[in-house]
Amino acid sequence: MADSTEKNRKKQKRTKAKAVESTFLSKTRKPEKKGKRKGRDNDQRKRRGGGPRLPNVLRQELGLDAKRNSSSDSDSEGGEDVRDFYELDEEVAQEESGKNRRFDEVENYQYELPDDFEDEEVPSDEGEDDSDKSEGEDQRDKEDGERHLRMLQDITGIPKEAFDGEKKKREEVLLSQADVRSEIVTIHDLLAPLQGMPGYSSLRKRVLQQEKQPMTLQAPLPKSERDKVQRKVSDKFARKEITKWEGVVKRNREAPTLFFEQDQNLGYSTVGAIASGFEPRTEFEKQMAQLRQDPELVEAYKNDGAKMLELNKVSVKDVIDRQNRLAKMRSLLFRHEMKAKRIKKIKSKTYHKIKKKERQKAASAELEMNPEAAKQQAIKQEQKRAEERLTLKHKNSSKWAKRILKRGLDVQDDATRAAIAEQLQKHEELKRKMNSMNNNESSTDEESSDDDDEEEDESKRALKALNKAKEKTAKVLEEGDEAPKKGLFALPFMERGLKKRQEEAYEEARQALEDYDATLNQLQDEGEEGEEETQQNSSAVKMTGKRTFGPAKKPVAQEYNKRKRLDDFGKDSDSEEEDGEFDEPVPQIIEDKNDKTEGVQLGTALLDEEQVMAQHAIFRNLDDMEKAVGPKTSYEVAIFAGDSFRKVRSDSGHSNKATTSSVIHTSKPSHETKETDQSYETDSDTEMVEGFLTTNLITDQKPDYELPSQAELVRRVFAGDDVAAEFERDKLETLNEENPEPEKPALVPGWGQWTHVQKKKGLPDWMVREHEEKKRKRGEALKKRKDAKFDHVIISETINRKAEKLMATSLPFPFTSKEAYEGNMRMPIGPDFNPASALSALNRPEIIKKPGLIIQPIEYEEVDPDETHDQPKRIIQGAKPKQSSKEKSKKGKLSNKLVPKTLGKKVKST
């Protein structure tokens, strides 16, 4: 029994395996084959014992012949031959058939299950059960088929083989029955009703043609061939399937960064959530839980627990109110604190000045209100003032100030000068009250006169300035002394000292007046003859580049004055300030003149002799004037107060000091040292004015000005410097640096000198030769240089050894051009050179993954080949919600069956 079932199973398997091949069989052959198998089973044993088997090829030949000869219902013998094509793998092995006794007698070469194996395993195996069951059904089916066949045989009288194997295909059975029973339905019968329809004749013709030719079927291909065909088809199919991935793969490869990330569900996030899922496990926990959930306890808590808290007695509204109040207070406090902090941090001087002023204002207001306080304040102030006057603490009397003055102010830096000026300013401020007593009246008329002389010529202005200075000095002289009758100055010793000083000042002023007169006369004389020259000069200067200083001068001076006035606006108008203001235009002019001459000097190449002479003449005049005045004259201060420091510098430091002492008497007894700091101010101011001038120049073009040609302009611009020669020199230098000239052979001192041999012979031959050789080599090297042929080019051939390690020897892989590579390398990627927002993109690694995250293999998605690559993120692995255990089990069940991939995915995503 076991044997037969085994055989049956084999048979079934065989039919299953043939299912694939069956596509190559014609339908008509099918039943025939099945019938044959049945027959073969019957006589298998007999065949095994038979004679030697033919080789395959021969059998094939025979089979083909047999098949051609045989009709559709040929006898079983012919069918036997044909079958071998289909059953190639079922052939009895040579060793099994015992052919020629060449093989050892072994029962079975292949590993086979033991016979009793099945019986053991059957009950545990579902599959086996199934197959058994189906076998039983098969058996029943078979019996049914037998009966049916018998019936057919009875009816038709044809052997039953003809009908075997047709049970499954109902239609075919019907057809064959019809064929066999009575050939009622032929193709002609089918065609008959179509008569008269279009295309009938052609159809009929084809049918007739087919009937004439005998029907033959192609022999099925050998198995190897069939497999080959199958593989080819399969290859085509698989290739198509694989190729669809190309887009995805390409996109992933080109993506700068792949993200294997997942929004991981980290599970419970809050303590409450965790607690809610808590289940007591141990004994202790269970007891605790039982206690906690005890209904009695819960009830008790509900009843009493609420009353246990003391705060519960306070009404909600009260609590809220209190909270609000506290919050308000806190916020106010905080705000106040923050404000104080902020104010404390402010460094702006202006702000503090304003603040201070406000404070003072408040203080003064208080003073007004409170006479007692005012009195106190006045006394305090007075005391301070007296102290200042006594100690002269701020009058450059300190060690520091003295040292600085000794070294000369002009060598100091700006800050020091500013400090000195500030000190003096303070001094002035402290003494101000007295000054304000004898304030000047001349400010208004001076201003108007300032306005007047704006139109005047420079020379005239100089004259006028001198006149003015004279007048002023005279006025000062006339004014005499109005000694204070009150305060400290009223003290007898002070009075005496004051008087003495005033006398000195008076003396000096008088002297100055005389000097004024003298120079005025001189200037007037020279001015008359020099006027033409200056005019000529000015016209000549117009031709040079810098000559245009002239026309813009006046407005600038004006502006300058105005500005000065504006600056002074806030201050009390002191006479000394007025003085300064009055004095300034004149030195301005002189300065300008000097500038002009300088400018002219730059353009000397263009100027003819005459002009130079004229220039010199006027310059000399001014120089003379300066020299004639001498360092100690007070009018120098009056005139040159606004002059630049350079001019003062021309005098010695000592002279500076001298002026300091002398000036006191000229202007007013009150402002002795003012001139020094004033000169600072004016110094910087004039510079600014110069800057202004140059800008103004361009707009202030005169309409009759002729534009010089471009060449002319270029010539003028580069008139001073010889560019070509300079370049040549540069080139020579580079050449010498890169290919240094060989050292001249020289004798080492002491060597060979004793005998005077070398002195007589000169240098040894080899030295000379070596030197020659070196020279020659250098010449060659120079000739080989890249820039040897270009006169106007220097191509450096030095190699920077230190930069060499930053250079790549060859173009690195992903780059295709040098430019691209260099462009990429030029941009730094570090946090020191890039803002934080750009940093992460620059430093992003190629793959971003999270440790501990399982990366799933790729899943297919459509890729648009034309899509742009600007999408920022290329996420391979999307978010996947965490599976609950239920879903997992469901999935497991599903995956036990053969689920198509898509379905599996769906399950996963739910």
Added chain:
Amino acid sequence: MKVKVISRSTEDFTRERSKDLQKVFRNYDPNLHTQEKAVEYTRALNAAKLEKIFAKPFIGAMDGHIDAVSCMAKNPNYLKAIFSGSMDGDIRLWDLATRKTVCQFPGHQGAVKGLTSSTNGELLVSCGTDCTVRLWKVPSLNFDSTVDTSKPSAIYTWKHAFRGVDHQWNSSIFATAGAQVDIWDHNRSEPINTFQWGNDSVISIRFNPGEPNLLATSSSDRGVVLYDLRTSSPFKKIIMQTKTNSICWNPMEPINFTAANEDCNCYTFDARKLDEAKVVHKDHVSAVMDVDYSPTGREFVTGSYDRTVRIFNYNGDHSREIYHTKRMQRVFCVRYSCDASYVISGSDDTNLRLWKSKASEQLGVLLPRERKKHEYHDALKARFKHLPEIRRIVKHRHLPKPVYKAAILRRTVTEAENRKEQRRQAHSAPGSSSRKPFRKRKIIKEES
């Protein structure tokens, strides 16, 4: 004069906590940073040196088998688990975190030759020389599991000894290699399909995880065969000069697979075009026994008979990394962990070894600043990697003496061959002899 007061919002300048960092303001004007390239170069150099200093890839060995480890399988659904089978028929499940055996699966009579796990990680399939395929239920690593691992859930006995097994992705089908290729279902005691192309036995088998119906095998007739389960037939075969020991598909590029060859090289193929290898990965000095891709698809790990484990880039012709210890013997199997950060190797000395995939990677939680710093260093290294000094430092590896000498020997041999070939070319008539590129040279023929 108008004074411009610098206005700054306090929000920008106040720290929320005292341990927060003060905001640093920088002027990014490139004119102020003229030396940036030199600065970054120096940083890159330092980064390269630091990488060397911190390169400590070996995490630990897992001791327990009493015979050579022949095969391994990772659990696709559980990161910490790895299965290993040994030549004496012992199968173990390891917990990588503790590096301890979780459980054993006793039963195989001969060597276990193939191990694989279903995609959900609940079923383990093992096969071996005792002609049986055994299915095991896998206990979860939580201790409350009640799975009995002393008995397999099913044993299927078959006609021939098995050499390898692999599981299809997301289905209940697995394939075994032996005298032929058999396709099995979990619930069937007999294969549902069988393929054979040629008469030699199949050595290794691997499903394509991206395109699960594709299957690649290598056989002892030096062939590599591709199968398609949809048309249920093989469709491509090549014969190479030497046999291929193992095959692995790229999980991110279902087009490509890599074959670990007996001739010390690995060959990456395009499945559509087997007449030439896309990349030849050279560096091993003895037969490559196993290959496994990183789940990112950007690198793969190989284990070799020369007692070393190497990591290659998917398109790199030389290895990025080499791992070896004094005690590690012939490596028979390697696996890349499912999160692409560890490598596990099983070798003749009965041990499994756990390595970091990036030797100098810092394990554990990284704070954002730390991470950014590492990223910057990596970017710098990548940027300046072609400069000689940095390249030298990054590439340098200490090798075991035998490997070093064997590499020199191999180089000498190949150079001599090349020289000879060049001379032959030079002395033959132009066009009469053409030399195949190395990518094609090892492929003898393509069958279809």
